[in-house]
Amino acid sequence: MEILEKRVRMMRILRLLTNKEIILYLVFGVLTTLVNFGVYFFLKSFLEMDMLLANSFAWIFSVLFAYLTNRRWVFDSNVSGITAVSFELIKFVFYRGLSFVIDMLSMLLLIEFLNWKDFYAKLITQVIVVVANFLFSKWLIFKN
Missing domain, CATH: 1.10.287 (Helix Hairpins)
Incomplete structure (x- = not known):
């Protein structure tokens, strides 16, 4: 019986980890992080913007990107x-x-x-x- 319970538990975990919503959330989370880094380093390095201002813009752009992608592809609002x-x-x-x-x-x-x-x-x-x-x-x- 204990082996069956462990198997059922493992199947639940596997189902959770292969859930489309979670996978898409993680994929777009990585992309959001790349947007954040990209905007920050572009503003800081190429436009020589102050670090705090560049980081603020990076946060704003990454949150907007996350909203749009989460709304459309992850949670299908x-x-x-x-x-x-x-x-x-x-x-x-x-x-x-x-x-x-x-x-x-x-x-x-x-x-x-x-x-x-x-x-x-x-x-x-x-x-x-x-x-x-x-x-x-x-x-x-x-x-x-």
């Missing part, structure tokens, strides 16, 4: 009309801002108070942020 789409975008930006706060507080806790090395803190924090962003998007933003 059927919201229409300028008011409804605007409200959906506002929710998306709000929850991405909230995940940024979660990111910063987690880093502060892990590095400053628990004395973790920043690489491991960032790694754990990013897992938390990715999961939080997915849940925010699935349950609070694109809930069709």
